[in-house]
Amino acid sequence: MPEEGIVLSSAGGRYRVFSGGTVVEASLRGRVKRGHHARVVVGDRVLLRRDPSGAATIEGVGERHSLLRRRGPGRGERVRAVAANVDQIVVVGASHEPEWDAALLDRFVAVAEANELPVVLVVNKCDLEPAAAALVEPYAHVGYAVVCTSTRSGAGLEELRGHLAGRVSVLTGPPGVGKSSLLNALQPGLRLRTAEVSWRTGTGRHTTVAAEMHALPPDGFVVDTPGLRDIGLWALMPQEVTRAFPEIARLGAACRFDNCRHLGEPACGVEAAAARGEIAASRLESYRRLLREALEAGRPWQ
Numbered sequence: 237m238p239e240e241g242i243v244l245s246s247a248g249g250r251y252r253v254f255s256g257g258t259v260v261e262a263s264l265r266g267r268v269k270r271g272h273h274a275r276v277v278v279g280d281r282v283l284l285r286r287d288p289s290g291a292a293t294i295e296g297v298g299e300r301h302s303l304l305r306r307r308g309p310g311r312g313e314r315v316r317a318v319a320a321n322v323d324q325i326v327v328v329g330a331s332h333e334p335e336w337d338a339a340l341l342d343r344f345v346a347v348a349e350a351n352e353l354p355v356v357l358v359v360n361k362c363d364l365e366p367a368a369a370a371l372v373e374p375y376a377h378v379g380y381a382v383v384c385t386s387t388r389s390g391a392g393l394e395e396l397r398g399h400l401a402g403r404v405s406v407l408t409g410p411p412g413v414g415k416s417s418l419l420n421a422l423q424p425g426l427r428l429r430t431a432e433v434s435w436r437t438g439t440g441r442h443t444t445v446a447a448e449m450h451a452l453p454p455d456g457f458v459v460d461t462p463g464l465r466d467i468g469l470w471a472l473m474p475q476e477v478t479r480a481f482p483e484i485a486r487l488g489a490a491c492r493f494d495n496c497r498h499l500g501e502p503a504c505g506v507e508a509a510a511a512r513g514e515i516a517a518s519r520l521e522s523y524r525r526l527l528r529e530a531l532e533a534g535r536p537w538q
């Protein structure tokens with residue numbers, strides 16, 4: 237009987253699959269390789285068959301309800317599938333050390349929006365800043381879920397755990413903000429266990445590969461890969477930028493020109509709203525920076 241599983245990582249044509257509470261190494265059956273998915277990626281739901289020797293084969297790949305796609309910074313660069321069936325992007329910043337960087341965090345949020353994924357915004361190290369909640373206020377105002385956490389005091393950890401339960405989350409953000417510390421605080425021993433994950437390969441050797449997706453019992457998964465930590469550097473198309481700031485997109489109707497890009501055109505409703513304090517100045521600045529960047533890179537309007 238085939239079993240259902242979820243792909244934790246892939247490397248060189250070998251896949252680590254979480255199935256029935258254990259991690260199995262599997263290879264891909266030829267016919268599946270030629271299926272309509274170009275690649276099997278982290279988060280794919282698969283059907284596994286184990287033969288009596290213990291070898292496991294991926295026999296089928298399920299429909300994806302979401303797909304995180306990466307476009308590199310170069311002009312005309314190909315779009316690559318990175319992770320499937322992600323439910324939300326958790327963007328982590330720190331109140332201090334490193335300093336809260338709204339422009340940088342807005343990039344992470346915009347890439348999540350471009351992938352049509354919900355965002356949870358976390359300000360970690362809130363023990364270092366009594367006014368940490370003010371940093372995420374602009375995001376709460378837009379409608380994003382926000383959480384203030386500290387791995388030192390334990391503040392906000394239960395709230396964050398609540399957001400992660402029953403979902404597949406990508407944890408991302410600039411280096412040093414405390415992503416690993418948060419994972420460890422939520423699931424003590426997680427690192428230890430992932431470091432111990434070791435299995436017999438087809439050739440009988442034992443291998444250990446850094447896990448890319450962690451099961452967060454009882455029913456959550458967290459994708460935390462080096463490849464997803466630079467999500468803020470992924471390139472956006474101009475059109476994606478115009479949709480990635482929901483509060484700005486909503487205000488577009490108030491502009492004199494239908495095709496207003498809110499880059500300084502006359503009678504811009506977005507600029508007026510920012511002047512009245514109805515949208516955060518930092519968000520409008522981020523929007524403009526990302527849009528100019530996309531246009532200057534010569535990326536076409538789709």
Ligand code: GDP
Nearest residue numbers: 360361362386387388411412413414415416417
């Ligand atoms: P990552 O690069 O985002 O995974 O960050 P790390 O988890 O490696 O943490 C970077 C540094 O921040 C480490 O020295 C942690 O001990 C420290 N750190 C993590 N969380 C907190 C926190 O809530 N408060 C304080 N004060 N320091 C923290």
Ligand code: ZN
Nearest residue numbers: 491496498504
């Ligand atoms: Zn405008």
